[in-house]
Amino acid sequence: MLKFSRIPVLIFSVAILLFPSIAQLVPAISHYTDILVFAGLYCLITIGLSLLMGYAGQISLGHAAFFGLGAYFSAVLTTRYGWNPWMVMVAGTLFTSIIAGAVGWPALKLKGHYLAMATLAFGIIVVIIFNEEIEITGGPDGLTRIPGLKIMGFAFNTVERYYYLVWVLVLAIFLFTANLIQSSIGRALRALHSSESAAMAMGVDAAKYKLLVFIYSAALASLAGSLYAHYLKFINPSTFNIFFGIKLLIMIALGGMHFLWGSIIGAIIISFLSYEWLQYFEELEILVYGGILLVFTVFAPGGLAAIPHMILEKVRTRK
Amino acid sequence: MEQITFAGQLFQYLITGLTIGSIYAMVAIGFNIIYDVTEIINFAQGEFVMLGGLIMVMLHVTVQIPLVIAFAGTVMVVTLIGVLVDRLAIRPIRQPSVLTLIIATIAVSFILRGIGMYFWGKDPYDLPAFSGRTPILFFGAVIQPQYLWIMGFLVTIVCGMNLFFEKTIIGKAMKACAINKDAAMLVGINVNLMILLSFAFSAAIGAVAGITITPIAFMEYDRGAILAVKGFAAVILGGLGSFTGAILGGLILGVIESFGAGLISSGYKDAFALIVLLGVLFFKPSGLFGNIEISKIKRF
Amino acid sequence: MGKESPDTILTIENLVMAFGGLMALYKPDIRVKRGSITAIIGPNGAGKTTLFNIITGFLKPDEGSVQFNGNSIKGLKPHEISKMGISRTFQTVELFDNMTVLENVMLGFHTKEIKSFILSGLRTSRLRNHENEIRKKSEELLKFIGLHQKWGEMANNLPLGEQKILEIGRALASSPTLLCLDEPAAGLNETESYRASSLINAIREKGTTILLVEHDMKVIMNISDQIVVLNYGQKIACGTPEEIQRNVQVIEAYLGDEGNYVKD
Numbered sequence: 068m069l070k071f072s073r074i075p076v077l078i079f080s081v082a083i084l085l086f087p088s089i090a091q092l093v094p095a096i097s098h099y100t101d102i103l104v105f106a107g108l109y110c111l112i113t114i115g116l117s118l119l120m121g122y123a124g125q126i127s128l129g130h131a132a133f134f135g136l137g138a139y140f141s142a143v144l145t146t147r148y149g150w151n152p153w154m155v156m157v158a159g160t161l162f163t164s165i166i167a168g169a170v171g172w173p174a175l176k177l178k179g180h181y182l183a184m185a186t187l188a189f190g191i192i193v194v195i196i197f198n199e200e201i202e203i204t205g206g207p208d209g210l211t212r213i214p215g216l217k218i219m220g221f222a223f224n225t226v227e228r229y230y231y232l233v234w235v236l237v238l239a240i241f242l243f244t245a246n247l248i249q250s251s252i253g254r255a256l257r258a259l260h261s262s263e264s265a266a267m268a269m270g271v272d273a274a275k276y277k278l279l280v281f282i283y284s285a286a287l288a289s290l291a292g293s294l295y296a297h298y299l300k301f302i303n304p305s306t307f308n309i310f311f312g313i314k315l316l317i318m319i320a321l322g323g324m325h326f327l328w329g330s331i332i333g334a335i336i337i338s339f340l341s342y343e344w345l346q347y348f349e350e351l352e353i354l355v356y357g358g359i360l361l362v363f364t365v366f367a368p369g370g371l372a373a374i375p376h377m378i379l380e381k382v383r384t385r386k
Numbered sequence: 387m388e389q390i391t392f393a394g395q396l397f398q399y400l401i402t403g404l405t406i407g408s409i410y411a412m413v414a415i416g417f418n419i420i421y422d423v424t425e426i427i428n429f430a431q432g433e434f435v436m437l438g439g440l441i442m443v444m445l446h447v448t449v450q451i452p453l454v455i456a457f458a459g460t461v462m463v464v465t466l467i468g469v470l471v472d473r474l475a476i477r478p479i480r481q482p483s484v485l486t487l488i489i490a491t492i493a494v495s496f497i498l499r500g501i502g503m504y505f506w507g508k509d510p511y512d513l514p515a516f517s518g519r520t521p522i523l524f525f526g527a528v529i530q531p532q533y534l535w536i537m538g539f540l541v542t543i544v545c546g547m548n549l550f551f552e553k554t555i556i557g558k559a560m561k562a563c564a565i566n567k568d569a570a571m572l573v574g575i576n577v578n579l580m581i582l583l584s585f586a587f588s589a590a591i592g593a594v595a596g597i598t599i600t601p602i603a604f605m606e607y608d609r610g611a612i613l614a615v616k617g618f619a620a621v622i623l624g625g626l627g628s629f630t631g632a633i634l635g636g637l638i639l640g641v642i643e644s645f646g647a648g649l650i651s652s653g654y655k656d657a658f659a660l661i662v663l664l665g666v667l668f669f670k671p672s673g674l675f676g677n678i679e680i681s682k683i684k685r686f
Numbered sequence: 687m688g689k690e691s692p693d694t695i696l697t698i699e700n701l702v703m704a705f706g707g708l709m710a711l712y713k714p715d716i717r718v719k720r721g722s723i724t725a726i727i728g729p730n731g732a733g734k735t736t737l738f739n740i741i742t743g744f745l746k747p748d749e750g751s752v753q754f755n756g757n758s759i760k761g762l763k764p765h766e767i768s769k770m771g772i773s774r775t776f777q778t779v780e781l782f783d784n785m786t787v788l789e790n791v792m793l794g795f796h797t798k799e800i801k802s803f804i805l806s807g808l809r810t811s812r813l814r815n816h817e818n819e820i821r822k823k824s825e826e827l828l829k830f831i832g833l834h835q836k837w838g839e840m841a842n843n844l845p846l847g848e849q850k851i852l853e854i855g856r857a858l859a860s861s862p863t864l865l866c867l868d869e870p871a872a873g874l875n876e877t878e879s880y881r882a883s884s885l886i887n888a889i890r891e892k893g894t895t896i897l898l899v900e901h902d903m904k905v906i907m908n909i910s911d912q913i914v915v916l917n918y919g920q921k922i923a924c925g926t927p928e929e930i931q932r933n934v935q936v937i938e939a940y941l942g943d944e945g946n947y948v949k950d
Contacts, residue, residue: 191612364493
């Protein structure tokens with residue numbers, strides 16, 4: 068499971084980096100690049116969530132709030148105060164990390180359902196604040212005219228350029244996280260997930276590790292939020308509600324939480340469902356998501372990424 | 387015309403708070419019944435309430451079935467839905483872990499919400515109040531007759547549940563499951579049936595809550611989520627596993643919310659219940675009447 | 687009471703632990719000598735595992751003191767106690783079933799690992815070298831306990847006897863000065879018990895002090911230097927295996943009508 072072979076990653080990286088060029092040549096799928104930008108942003112969140120849920124075994128239903136905090140931090144400070152977007156992005160990620168630490172510290176002492184509800188409650192409170200503090204956040208109407216990103220004159224003002232910005236970042240974070248999993252920290256997380264008592268007896272500070280992973284995943288979500296704000300150039304509170312928070316959960320359940328690349332598959336598939344395939348069937352959207360979540364929970368709890376393994380197991384036991 | 391005194395205003399908040407608190411109490415009771423027998427927190431509890439309201443609208447308003455029959459019919463349909471949830475979503479899970487069950491009930495809540503949106507769209511719906519809307523003036527507070535219906539139903543449900551769990555064989559069997567599932571199995575209690583019944587009861591009570599609240603607060607397809615979270619807040623405030631706690635927790639929560647919305651900020655109305663939830667979880671997870679031993683032992 | 691001898695590695699004094707109305711432990715004063723094997727025995731419910739959980743930080747006693755190498759460890763968390771040099775196994779084997787035999791042992795080295803988040807994510811060469819060292823040490827440890835061949839197996843695929851040996855091995859990884867074994871021979875047959883006691887002796891040879899809870903009398907009488915007998919949370923006897931075998935109270939409370947136990 069943890070034999071991390073670089074070859075599939077290499078193939079995927081090449082494919083993902085070549086995609087925009089191919090898409091530009093085929094009119095029917097040329098808008099897929101835009102969809103994949105969103106998918107990439109969601110990947111940043113799901114990579115962190117996957118680490119939290121699949122390896123540290125903790126559940127968070129409120130990560131949409133961290134996504135939102137990053138987005139609003141960037142939007143507010145760049146539109147109302149004219150600060151440099153990059154600095155704001157870094158500051159916002161730090162700020163969200165601190166909030167995550169403050170919330171996570173007491174919340175992660177809770178188990179199972181308690182933690183799920185606590186994170187859900189936190190997520191709802193954050194969105195209420197976005198809606199109510201109109202002076203700062205623009206209320207339900209949100210904020211517009213958010214500036215784009217540029218470095219020394221080079222502006223990320225086309226879909227393709229933003230695509231590369233996002234996906235290079237995704238691949239870098241993916242590698243970083245994969246390294247984490249392979250390291251002693253990853254081992255400690257898996258140990259915690261398997262037997263918290265034994266792990267603690269072997270010197271693993273359970274509280275510290277759970278908090279670390281929680282903060283890491285929140286930071287990634289915040290970063291994704293900032294990038295989202297500068298791409299769309301418009302945000303409003305309804306984007307960051309519990310519906311989205313649970314959609315993130317679905318991405319992970321679909322892709323598979325025990326393999327890191329499952330988080331990428333899940334994010335991509337759900338993005339296409341949202342923006343492409345179910346576009347005209349809004350009434351069905353919720354049903355489809357619920358259905359996917361249920362089917363995978365009951366029949367394939369390991370998600371799509373675990374299916375090759377499940378097949379191998381079946382073949383092995385049949386022999 | 388009577389002067390609206392500040393005391394009268396406060397009393398008004400109290401009455402409204404007790405009314406909405408009764409709804410939260412009903413949701414909380416529903417949570418407790420399922421939790422007691424199965425140790426599952428049913429994240430879809432709020433959707434039972436939502437469906438109760440919307441189905442009642444369809445039967446009573448659209449199809450014009452008389453109130454009492456429509457009421458009974460709605461409760462029956464939602465109970466059936468509760469049974470289906472257990473059979474189709476919960477029972478089939480082969481390796482039930484806390485994480486899996488949480489996700490399963492979340493999935494169910496989505497599916498039910500999707501069904502709600504598919505059939506009723508996004509609009510809010512109204513129901514005629516059971517005995518009209520002529521307000522009763524009482525010590526400076528305006529009491530809608532519907533408030534009394536809600537509180538009355540809560541009392542009925544509480545008495546009914548008490549009788550059921552104390553006096554009937556099935557009720558006692560369900561309590562046995564709550565205390566020790568394996569022992570219950572060993573003495574021949576059909577645990578699967580008990581689980582089914584717990585879902586059925588919770589669904590029925592949820593439906594009653596939905597039907598009775600719609601004339602006051604409307605009902606739309608996505609109300610379930612926030613109701614579930616507030617109902618959970620009530621459960622935790624009162625103490626998970628405690629019947630009395632669920633009722634008191636719900637009422638207290640409703641009153642806090644009402645006073646908060648009235649005196650501090652109506653925009654942040656929902657936040658009050660959530661802050662109570664976080665406060666209890668972080669500082670006293672056993673709640674007012676719960677037992678910390680119970681919450682620790684019960685496989686959380 | 688009295689001056690602490692440098693020979694004593696663990697001192698337990700005036701310990702009181704109650705659960706609700708049940709008195710689990712009542713002042714079972716115990717002194718463990720450095721480098722020795724001390725066994726704690728007693729009927730079920732005598733408080734043995736409670737005592738272990740207090741020593742290893744999983745429980746906080748209501749009253750009393752627990753001194754390790756002269757320092758109080760009462761109230762410390764399990765991971766802090768691990769860092770101080772106390773390691774343990776569990777009554778019901780608590781291996782990491784999502785990891786291989788080798789990985790279980792590698793986790794045992796956790797206190798010695800580089801735990802920097804950033805460095806781990808960047809996977810620097812210093813980190814990789816350190817990881818290789820840990821892997822080598824783990825393999826050596828596996829050789830020491832005789833499980834080297836099965837390094838790649840999933841831990842829960844091993845038979846129970848080997849699982850218990852593995853758990854001991856994992857506990858050794860942190861080079862503890864005090865090793866607490868909770869029923870290392872429970873559920874094992876004669877061969878497996880023998881393997882376990884040989885391992886325990888070998889560990890003692892290396893200078894580690896061992897504290898064990900056990901029901902298997904053969905194992906106890908064979909390897910222990912000192913035996914402490916608990917009953918209903920109180921210490922009713924303490925001495926060498928010969929003394930305990932002859933102690934009337936112990937025989938009454940615990941060994942039943944067996945009388946003299948034949949030592950092999």
